[in-house]
Every structure is written in C-alpha cells, then in structure tokens.
Amino acid sequence: MKNKLTKLFAGMVLAGAMTATAQAATLKMALDADPVSLDPHEQLSGGTLQMSHLVFDPLVRWNKDLSFDGRLAEKWERVDENTMRFHLRKGVKFHSGNEMTAADVKWTFDRLLTSPDFKAVFEPFSGMNVVDEYTIELVTKRPYPLVLNAASYIFPMDSKHYSGMDDKGQEKGLLKKHADTYASRNASGTGPYTVIERQQGVKMVYDRFDGYWDANSPGNVDQIVLTPIKEAPTRVAALLAGDVDFIAPVPPTDHKRLEKSEGTDLVTMSGTRVITFQLNQNRVEAFKDKRVRQAIAYAVNNEGIVKKIMKGFATAAGQQGPKGYAGYVEDLKPRYDLKKAKALMAEAGYEDGFTITMMAPNNRYVNDEKIAQAVSSMLAKINIKVDLKTMPKAQYWPEFDKRSADMMMIGWHADTEDSANFTEYLLACADEATGWGQYNSGNYCNPAVDKLVKAAGSETDPAKRAAMLQEVEQTLYDDAAYIPLHWQNLAWGASKKAGIEEVVNVMDFPYLGDLVVKE
Structure with a gap:
C-alpha cells in the first residue's frame, strides 16, 4: 500500500515552496485538526477562533x-x-x-x-x-x-455577502450547528487571509488578502497550507523532516526532541484551559448523589495524570479558574484519596459499583485519549465499569451536543479571561434562551450558583466580585459538580525561520497575519 502521507507532504512541499524574497513566504502548518466550519458563530471553540483571526477580524x-x-x-x-x-x-x-x-x-x-x-x-x-x-x-x-x-468576540461579517438565497434554496446567513450551510462553506471577512481551498479533514489553504486594511502588519506570509494530522508523533516527525514549518500542539513526550533539533524551536507557555469530565445526572441516577460524585473526584488521581501522561507539562486542578483569575481559591486542591472514594461509594449504597458509558475526543486536547483511558482505569478501582469510546473532534462535538454518553470530556479556556465564563458555559442550569449551560453535558443545576455568577456579572468592585466567584468555586468543589483534571499548558513547534514566538498567546489563537518568516 502506498504511503499516502508521504505523497501528501510531497505535494505540500511543491505547492508551498518558499519564495525567493523575504517579502513573500508560505507557511506549511500541521495542526491536530482543522476547523469544523467557516462560520465564526457556529461553534465557540479554539479551532473556530483560530480560523476567525485569519479570515475575519475582531473589534x-x-x-x-x-x-x-x-x-x-x-x-x-x-x-x-x-x-x-x-x-x-x-x-x-x-x-x-x-x-x-x-x-x-x-x-x-x-x-x-x-x-x-x-x-x-x-x-x-x-x-x-x-x-x-x-x-x-x-x-x-x-x-x-x-x-x-x-x-473581542465580535468578528464583523459581510452582511451583503450573506444576504439572499444560496443554490440550495437556503438563506446564506442561516446559522445552524453541524449543518452544510452557505456560511459554513463560504466566508467573506476583513481578515488577512481568504480561504481558497478546503477539504474537510484533509487540507485547507489560505491566501493573503491583497485588500487587507492593516498596512502596518509586519506579516509576510502570503499563503498558509494547513494539513490536519491527528497523530502527535507524525506531526513532530513532519516538522523535524522539514515537511512543515509550524505544528501544534506539541505533546510533552516530544519536547526534548524539538529542543535537541538545531533547526526547530519549541515555544511553551503556561495555559489556562481546564480539562474536565462531566457527569450526566439525567442519564445516571447514581450521579444525582453528591457522595457518588465526590467518590469519583477522590478516585481520579489528577497529579498522577499530570506526572505520567502529561510529563509534568500541566497543572493539576481542583477548581475551574487557574491562579490569577478572580475566583481562584488557594485551598481548593486536587483530592485523590482512594480509601475515601471507596468509603463514599459504600455510604451511598454503591459499594458494588455500576456501569457507565464515557466519550472523549482523540485529537482535541493534549493526550486526551490517554487521559480518558487512565480515568477509566481509576474508576474501575471503585467498581465503576466504563465503556469508553473516543473519536476525532469533528465527530465528537455533535455527540457532545446530544449528550450521548454518561461521562464526557470537555476542556475550556475562559472566553472572557474570567472565572465566571467557566460556570456560565459548563455548569450553569441549562437555558436555551440565554445560552447558559450550553456545554453542560452533566446537567448539573444549582440556582444559587447561577444567582451568584449573575450578580458578579454586574459587580464592578473587583474585591466584591472576586469574593462572589470564590464562593462559586467553593460550592462547585463541595458539590463535586464536575471532575477537574488539570490546566493544560501550551506548546508550539516551528522551524527557526518562522518567528512564531512573536504571534502565539495564552488564548491559543496565534495571530498568523503578523507572522514573519525569514529566509
């Protein structure tokens, strides 16, 4: 069987060869996945925001x-x-x-x-x-x-371009999740790049927009060729071989390989994205019992996952917001204690355990599949048998939206760089009208928590606001409302000619329009 990956990279090298001057360059980029849609409003996710900063521009x-x-x-x-x-x-x-x-x-x-x-x-x-x-x-x-x-999340769209009907008889401006809409396939923004080719899951090509408004941008990349490569070792190998110029994420197991390579740079940064599991109380009766939820929290060895799977390149979490966020509570630490977990299961009447389903992506978060496997093994020690299914994120998110499993993985970077945002999306009582609880697959609902978060939303005194959000974190911890794992650090790899350190950020949407690639 012919090596399709080799042929793909060979084509990329021909299509994306560097031009003769520093004024124009092609960036060959390999990410763990490509954006699921060209509609900037379809999904609030890292992939969508990365795309939005290329094709659109925020206020x-x-x-x-x-x-x-x-x-x-x-x-x-x-x-x-x-x-x-x-x-x-x-x-x-x-x-x-x-x-x-x-x-x-x-x-x-x-x-x-x-x-x-x-x-x-x-x-x-x-x-x-x-x-x-x-x-x-x-x-x-x-x-x-x-x-x-x-x-910062208002990316103006071309209202004239999206007006009228498409060739399928649908409104061009139609917004619908996981659907083949005009806006999901076509884009007219003000950003530095236009999309000239897109094969979902295979290849995406961005061309520099000649009419881009920002004449002061230092960027000299005329074309970006994005190839999604789910397997981390293959991404790293492609960078080391010179087949691509920029990869993300770089798993902790490969950091030393890039650091030792003379032709590549490894750029790392402390992250604020929390990785969690949610427990669906509507699907599993036992999850309605706080003692069972607490038992699961005590059974999961967060620090062990950070040490063994993340190779120390993460921070074990006991709450949603990391240190530095308004709601951070110093005393809320990871609480691994297997003996206590077993005692809580017995107290709740579930000493013999039960069986659940679990779903997780296998190309969205660093080591997501390995983490899910580890958590499954940890739960087995308190007699919770897990039927685990992992899948690429393009297939995972529709399943997540349908709440298709009893326990589901979700990572979240606060869109507003603020503690309240975690609760609003991940743990608030689900409210279709307001969008609160949109990513609450656990169906946790505590009106007192929602009331506090809403009050914090109109409190302009920083100290009072912090106190409210700290009370929220304490309540969620005591309730074992979800299972926090760790805050995921960030790592990017690039050839030394690509100055990515100047354009990456803690939000994890690199401003590639400003990227300068050197000869």
Whole structure:
C-alpha cells in the first residue's frame, strides 16, 4: 500500500515552496485538526477562533499583556455606566470588495445573539446602537465590567455577502450547528487571509488578502497550507523532516526532541484551559448523589495524570479558574484519596459499583485519549465499569451536543479571561434562551450558583466580585459538580525561520497575519 502521507507532504512541499524574497513566504502548518466550519458563530471553540483571526477580524483583540488592542475599532470610550461607544476604521474592505460599515457590525451582533454557543457571552447586553456609518454603541442591561472582553468576540461579517438565497434554496446567513450551510462553506471577512481551498479533514489553504486594511502588519506570509494530522508523533516527525514549518500542539513526550533539533524551536507557555469530565445526572441516577460524585473526584488521581501522561507539562486542578483569575481559591486542591472514594461509594449504597458509558475526543486536547483511558482505569478501582469510546473532534462535538454518553470530556479556556465564563458555559442550569449551560453535558443545576455568577456579572468592585466567584468555586468543589483534571499548558513547534514566538498567546489563537518568516 502506498504511503499516502508521504505523497501528501510531497505535494505540500511543491505547492508551498518558499519564495525567493523575504517579502513573500508560505507557511506549511500541521495542526491536530482543522476547523469544523467557516462560520465564526457556529461553534465557540479554539479551532473556530483560530480560523476567525485569519479570515475575519475582531473589534478589539487581546495582546500579550492581557489588555486590548484596537482592530476594526480604532478607539472607544464609555458614554455612561451601561454604554460603550466604538469608532470603526474607515475604508476597511471585506474579501468580497464590499466596504465594512456599522450596518455590518450590527448585523453580526444580532446574529451572535441567535448563536447557541455565543449567546451566553452576550447575555449581559441589551443591544447595539448604530450611531452613524462608522460608530456603534454596545449597551448592557446593567453595569458590566467585561464589555471589551466580549467585544473581542465580535468578528464583523459581510452582511451583503450573506444576504439572499444560496443554490440550495437556503438563506446564506442561516446559522445552524453541524449543518452544510452557505456560511459554513463560504466566508467573506476583513481578515488577512481568504480561504481558497478546503477539504474537510484533509487540507485547507489560505491566501493573503491583497485588500487587507492593516498596512502596518509586519506579516509576510502570503499563503498558509494547513494539513490536519491527528497523530502527535507524525506531526513532530513532519516538522523535524522539514515537511512543515509550524505544528501544534506539541505533546510533552516530544519536547526534548524539538529542543535537541538545531533547526526547530519549541515555544511553551503556561495555559489556562481546564480539562474536565462531566457527569450526566439525567442519564445516571447514581450521579444525582453528591457522595457518588465526590467518590469519583477522590478516585481520579489528577497529579498522577499530570506526572505520567502529561510529563509534568500541566497543572493539576481542583477548581475551574487557574491562579490569577478572580475566583481562584488557594485551598481548593486536587483530592485523590482512594480509601475515601471507596468509603463514599459504600455510604451511598454503591459499594458494588455500576456501569457507565464515557466519550472523549482523540485529537482535541493534549493526550486526551490517554487521559480518558487512565480515568477509566481509576474508576474501575471503585467498581465503576466504563465503556469508553473516543473519536476525532469533528465527530465528537455533535455527540457532545446530544449528550450521548454518561461521562464526557470537555476542556475550556475562559472566553472572557474570567472565572465566571467557566460556570456560565459548563455548569450553569441549562437555558436555551440565554445560552447558559450550553456545554453542560452533566446537567448539573444549582440556582444559587447561577444567582451568584449573575450578580458578579454586574459587580464592578473587583474585591466584591472576586469574593462572589470564590464562593462559586467553593460550592462547585463541595458539590463535586464536575471532575477537574488539570490546566493544560501550551506548546508550539516551528522551524527557526518562522518567528512564531512573536504571534502565539495564552488564548491559543496565534495571530498568523503578523507572522514573519525569514529566509
């Protein structure tokens, strides 16, 4: 059987050969997976946001100091305690050639409010006002401390491009998860790149947009060729062989290989993405018993997973938000204690255990499949037999949305760089209208927790707000509302000619439009 991977890389080398000058370069990139859609509102995920920063542009974006730089918004000011005014750049063109105006931003905002994944981010907002052709106002229902955080998720879409009907008789602007919509297959943003080729799961090619508005961008990459490679050793081998220029993520087991290689750089960074398991209380009667949930928390050896599977390249977690976040509680540590776990199972009447199903992705988080296998083995020690199924993330997310297993893995990076965001999406009582609990596959629901998080959302005193969110973390810990594993660190690998250290960030969406590749 012919080696398809070798042929694929050979084609990439021919198609993506470096040009003769430093003014134009091709970046050959291998990631663990490609984005599931070109619709920036279909899924709130790392892959979607990485794509959005290539094809679209936000009003503002995070910088390395975790403050904000203006992008499509040149400047902003607070009008009153509930209103923030944004002044848009003039002369910005969409890939279609249409000019971006306040009407496009308003259209995008209104569309975001209908997104099952994004609506919770914008729940604190009452609406967006169009002041004039290049000025908009974000208006909140109450004083809200995270307006700019939310604005970093507004990637204006080309409202004219997405108007009308497609050749299938559907509205071009239709937003629907896991569906073959026009917006999932076609994109017109203001970003540095256009998508010129896309074969889901095989290859994706981005070309530099000649009409890109940011003349000050130092980026010289004219084309990005993305090849999804699920297997980490194969990604690393491709980089070491020179078949690709940039890979992510790099598993801890391969860090030394890259560090020893003269032609490659390893860039690492402390991460804030928490990896967890959720326990579906609607599917498993035993999970409604707090003692059973606590037993599982005590049975899972977080620190052992970090040491053996993550090779120390992660931080064992006992709560959602990492140190430095407003809700962090110093005393909430991982609580591995197998003897106590067995005692809690016996106390709850489940000494003989029971059988559950578990699902996890095998190409979304670092070592996700190995972690799921380890947790399954740990639960066997308290007589919980696990029927584990892992799958690529493109197949996993539809199953997650359907809550197809009793115990499901979910990782989360706070979209607003704030503790409250974890609870809003992962553990709030599910509310389709607001989007709260959108990724709560455990169906955990504690109205007192939701009330605290909502109160924190309008509290502008940092100390009072932190106290509220710390109470939330303590309650979730005491309830064993979910099973926290660790905060996943970040690692990227690249050839030395690609200056990726300048464009990567803790949010894990590299600003590749600014990347400079040297000859």
